Amino acid sequence: MGRRLEEFLAGCRDEAPLQLGVIPFGMLYGIGALAVGMPVWLAQLTSMLVFAGAAQLVIVQMLGAAAGVLPIGLTAVLLNLRHMLYSASVAEHVRHLPRRWRVLLAYLLTDEAYAVAILRYARPTGPGPDLRHWYFLGCGLTLWGCWQLSTALGIAFGARIPPEWDIDFAVPLTFIALLTLLVKERAGQAAALVAALAVLALAALPYRLGLVLAIVLGLLAGAAVARRGEGGDERG
Amino acid sequence: MSVAELVAMLALVGALTFLFRYAMIGLFAGRTLPRWLHSLCRHIAPASFAALAASELFIHAGEVVFALTAPKPWAALVAAVVAWRSGNVLATIAVGMAALYLFKALL
Numbered sequence: 001m002g003r004r005l006e007e008f009l010a011g012c013r014d015e016a017p018l019q020l021g022v023i024p025f026g027m028l029y030g031i032g033a034l035a036v037g038m039p040v041w042l043a044q045l046t047s048m049l050v051f052a053g054a055a056q057l058v059i060v061q062m063l064g065a066a067a068g069v070l071p072i073g074l075t076a077v078l079l080n081l082r083h084m085l086y087s088a089s090v091a092e093h094v095r096h097l098p099r100r101w102r103v104l105l106a107y108l109l110t111d112e113a114y115a116v117a118i119l120r121y122a123r124p125t126g127p128g129p130d131l132r133h134w135y136f137l138g139c140g141l142t143l144w145g146c147w148q149l150s151t152a153l154g155i156a157f158g159a160r161i162p163p164e165w166d167i168d169f170a171v172p173l174t175f176i177a178l179l180t181l182l183v184k185e186r187a188g189q190a191a192a193l194v195a196a197l198a199v200l201a202l203a204a205l206p207y208r209l210g211l212v213l214a215i216v217l218g219l220l221a222g223a224a225v226a227r228r229g230e231g232g233d234e235r236g
Numbered sequence: 237m238s239v240a241e242l243v244a245m246l247a248l249v250g251a252l253t254f255l256f257r258y259a260m261i262g263l264f265a266g267r268t269l270p271r272w273l274h275s276l277c278r279h280i281a282p283a284s285f286a287a288l289a290a291s292e293l294f295i296h297a298g299e300v301v302f303a304l305t306a307p308k309p310w311a312a313l314v315a316a317v318v319a320w321r322s323g324n325v326l327a328t329i330a331v332g333m334a335a336l337y338l339f340k341a342l343l
Contacts, residue, residue: 017324021325051250080252088259090261166336215284226279
């Protein structure tokens with residue numbers, strides 16, 4: 001087996017368990033989109049255009065609350081701003097690739113694909129050229145396929161799933177699992193803790209602005225703790 | 237709003253989302269990230285996931301709800317312990333869902 005295919009399949013394999021959290025999320029979106037009156041074609045097209053679970057669920061939720069087109073768009077854009085920071089985080093690893101690769105990987109850069117791919121970039125590559133972008137592609141395409149499929153499933157069968165199964169609870173469980181994988185040091189713990197507390201403190205803010213602000217506050221807390229840690233090392 | 241307005245909004249959100257994702261990979265690919273921005277970026281994932289999880293668990297219709305008899309936070313706590321001990325996403329979700337059904341039956 002070629003090393004490209006090997007990396008690609010390893011990416012697919014490592015991304016696969018996360019789909020247990022992604023599929024209910026996608027189905028939930030598909031169910032909700034139809035419930036708030038989106039045409040079927042548009043519900044599916046949105047999963048391709050926006051391809052961002054949290055933002056799509058917020059869009060559906062706000063459409064259901066009869067919010068205006070401008071506040072909905074603004075909220076979704078604010079929520080997706082975090083992808084710019086993912087972009088910055090992976091940039092050093094994909095900067096050398098041809099443009100078509102960077103466009104493709106940028107399109108596939110979601111929460112769950114980022115979380116798995118960045119862990120691969122944290123491990124050194126084997127001998128020979130760096131083929132870790134194939135791993136990234138495996139992560140991204142696995143997630144993309146599952147997202148489209150689960151949207152379609154939600155549209156097709158969603159209404160028949162009993163709400164008492166609480167399949168949507170798999171969503172926060174996924175975030176919790178990812179958190180423990182990502183948070184290994186004090187600065188990351190501070191970022192997570194401050195963001196979680198801030199989101200509760202800011203819950204009353206309109207348009208889910210509290211979520212975006214809480215994430216920013218978490219980032220600042222993480223950066224502050226990291227800097228203090230560095231300072232300590234220098235003095236010691 | 238009309239379907240046309242909705243399509244236009246979704247297309248714009250999609251385009252901007254792609255631009256955010258492509259920004260540092262493509263648009264400013266030649267630039268080195270300032271140190272402070274790099275430091276912030278390292279924590280975007282933990283901060284986002286913590287905020288999203290806390291928001292799902294404790295915020296209902298814009299209000300913070302802490303209830304000792306709410307099964308979801310307890311199930312999340314069990315899941316967090318499993319995640320911390322095992323580092324396994326699949327096990328975390330499986331145990332978390334099982335714990336939810338258990339607490340729903342008990343509480």
